[in-house]
Amino acid sequence: MERIITDAIIYKITKYADNSAIASVYSYDYGKQKLFLPKAYTNKAGIQVFIPGELDFLKKDTSDLNKFYSFRIDTSYAEYLTTPAISLRLSLYFDIFDRLYDIEQQDNVIWTIITKYKTAEYSKINIFGIYALLKNSGHMFNFNNCAGCGKKIEESGSLFHGQYFCEKCSVDGAFNPKPYVNTIMRAFSNQELYKNLKINIYDELAVLDLFIHHIENITDKEVKSYKLFKELILTI
Numbered sequence: 159m160e161r162i163i164t165d166a167i168i169y170k171i172t173k174y175a176d177n178s179a180i181a182s183v184y185s186y187d188y189g190k191q192k193l194f195l196p197k198a199y200t201n202k203a204g205i206q207v208f209i210p211g212e213l214d215f216l217k218k219d220t221s222d223l224n225k226f227y228s229f230r231i232d233t234s235y236a237e238y239l240t241t242p243a244i245s246l247r248l249s250l251y252f253d254i255f256d257r258l259y260d261i262e263q264q265d266n267v268i269w270t271i272i273t274k275y276k277t278a279e280y281s282k283i284n285i286f287g288i289y290a291l292l293k294n295s296g297h298m299f300n301f302n303n304c305a306g307c308g309k310k311i312e313e314s315g316s317l318f319h320g321q322y323f324c325e326k327c328s329v330d331g332a333f334n335p336k337p338y339v340n341t342i343m344r345a346f347s348n349q350e351l352y353k354n355l356k357i358n359i360y361d362e363l364a365v366l367d368l369f370i371h372h373i374e375n376i377t378d379k380e381v382k383s384y385k386l387f388k389e390l391i392l393t394i
């Protein structure tokens with residue numbers, strides 16, 4: 159057993175029968191972790207989710223369920239708690255993280271991404287962040303070249319069971335994103351293009367429609383939180 163203090167964000171608290179709870183966290187040093195919270199921490203004044211901070215916990219050798227000591231929020235991110243445009247996106251982001259990552263699977267890029275929601279380019283950081291989750295967990299499809307003929311895909315592509323096809327090779331039942339989604343995805347791997355990329359909320363939803371379709375296909379499970387996200391994000 160080892161006592162750990164690390165940068166972290168808590169993204170889910172699941173109550174337990176006896177008023178205890180389990181917290182799901184992303185930590186900079188140890189990736190995804192589950193922590194046991196005894197009774198005292200589950201009151202309303204307790205722990206805040208979707209804000210970066212410093213986590214203190216006891217890491218067990220024999221179990222995946224570690225012991226929670228404390229979580230101190232970083233007040234320089236206070237706007238995360240009061241800005242629905244941020245918390246709604248982090249809620250979707252970590253729902254996807256939870257599906258794609260295993261316990262202790264490390265990815266330091268995640269920390270960089272979540273600290274960047276401060277920049278107010280929420281739509282842009284959100285789709286880049288979810289793209290990075292797919293890529294770094296080994297689930298991103300190749301959108302540059304057609305899975306059928308191998309040619310470079312410039313304009314329209316379509317996704318079918320994790321494979322991306324050009325217009326000519328597209329198959330029945332494939333998911334067809336808006337043509338500009340390809341242009342946006344190309345910018346993810348080109349710093350200069352990414353810097354100049356301007357993304358509005360409709361562009362964001364067009365890219366997310368494609369990513370969510372892909373995630374539902376590879377995990378064989380509906381991303382229910384996305385429906386709610388779409389409804390709410392357009393009303394705030």
Ligand SMILES: [Zn+2]
Pocket residue numbers: 304305306307308309323324325326327
């Ligand atoms: Zn093709």
